[in-house]
Amino acid sequence: MSETPQPSRATLLEIYRIANLIQRADDRFIELIKAGQIAPPYYSPRGQEIIPAAVSVNLLPSDYVVTTYRGIHDQLGKGIPLKPFVAEFMGKASGTCKGKGGPMHITHVASGLPVTTGIVGAGLPIANGLAWSSQLRKSGQVTVCNFGDGATNIGAFHEALNLASVWKLPVVFVCQNNGYAEHTKYEEGTSSRTIADRGVAYGMPGVEVDGNDALAMWAAARTAVDRARAGEGPTLLEAKTSRFGGHLLGDDSHYIPRDDMAQAMAADPLPRLRSWLIAQGHATDGALSDMERTNEEVFEEAVRFALDSPFPDESELNKDVYAMESAA
Ligand SMILES: Cc1ncc(C[n+]2csc(CCOP(=O)(O)OP(=O)(O)O)c2C)c(N)n1
Ligand SMILES: [Mg+2]
Numbered sequence: 105m106s107e108t109p110q111p112s113r114a115t116l117l118e119i120y121r122i123a124n125l126i127q128r129a130d131d132r133f134i135e136l137i138k139a140g141q142i143a144p145p146y147y148s149p150r151g152q153e154i155i156p157a158a159v160s161v162n163l164l165p166s167d168y169v170v171t172t173y174r175g176i177h178d179q180l181g182k183g184i185p186l187k188p189f190v191a192e193f194m195g196k197a198s199g200t201c202k203g204k205g206g207p208m209h210i211t212h213v214a215s216g217l218p219v220t221t222g223i224v225g226a227g228l229p230i231a232n233g234l235a236w237s238s239q240l241r242k243s244g245q246v247t248v249c250n251f252g253d254g255a256t257n258i259g260a261f262h263e264a265l266n267l268a269s270v271w272k273l274p275v276v277f278v279c280q281n282n283g284y285a286e287h288t289k290y291e292e293g294t295s296s297r298t299i300a301d302r303g304v305a306y307g308m309p310g311v312e313v314d315g316n317d318a319l320a321m322w323a324a325a326r327t328a329v330d331r332a333r334a335g336e337g338p339t340l341l342e343a344k345t346s347r348f349g350g351h352l353l354g355d356d357s358h359y360i361p362r363d364d365m366a367q368a369m370a371a372d373p374l375p376r377l378r379s380w381l382i383a384q385g386h387a388t389d390g391a392l393s394d395m396e397r398t399n400e401e402v403f404e405e406a407v408r409f410a411l412d413s414p415f416p417d418e419s420e421l422n423k424d425v426y427a428m429e430s431a432a
Pocket of ligand 2: 252283286
């Protein structure tokens, strides 16, 4: 674990609680899919939980988070309410988007989650728009924009970083570098040694950080969020992490060397954080077990709520989809 600055004990426990909730959600979604109870396309964030957990404890409820199809960790980190979250994942009428977003487009404006996109790189210019709006309104809100390493080879990434820097937008770009874009290994698709270097090219701090180290991730996020909130402009964080499986559930990940996968899983950041919290005297094993049990119970309640909810009615098909001209 890295050294200073140090988050409070309460913050560390909150990071663990969020990361454990993400893991619980991920395990349960995979179980439900494998049992044939639901059949969504599923892009697991397993291995990447620490990033949103450590970023989100630095955010205010009014701040914005933009994410992608691999986004349940970011949504849970931002504090999306569990029942309508799980219902949206299952495409149910009681979901945050009335079942019309589905697993890849879970949004919830009230939680500060206005955009979840399946288009690689598309979130960045939209995040700039949100940040620009905050800047014009002088609202003090910060926008965190999450995306993968593959997204940094899309034109929109470069245009967005340039404009955010020129206009000193209050945005934190968080590249969750899991080493793969679908089946393509980082080195085979990306020319620069690090993604962080690309931030420097656009005149903003480009920070490489171990996204699996809760303290390092928390400190990097805190600096970037503070900088954005103070009106000093954007930061690009490159959070190094690992994907514990294929691109989506059902992909056997044959293209990832078995040794690499085994090594990543052996360094699972969650048990590492758990043992560290106990060793440092921040929590007892019993207290963490209680926390894990509570996460399991509240998540299970949300699963039951979602399974029992109906799908949207046919009459909902065109509602909230097109901007209709008023008949009056
Ligand atoms: C513009 C665009 N091109 C291609 C795709 C197909 N696609 C979906 S996910 C993905 C890989 C993205 O990798 P990365 O940005 O590293 O994110 P990760 O899946 O690793 O989180 C690709 C190429 C897409 N959705 N959008
Ligand atoms: Mg990736």
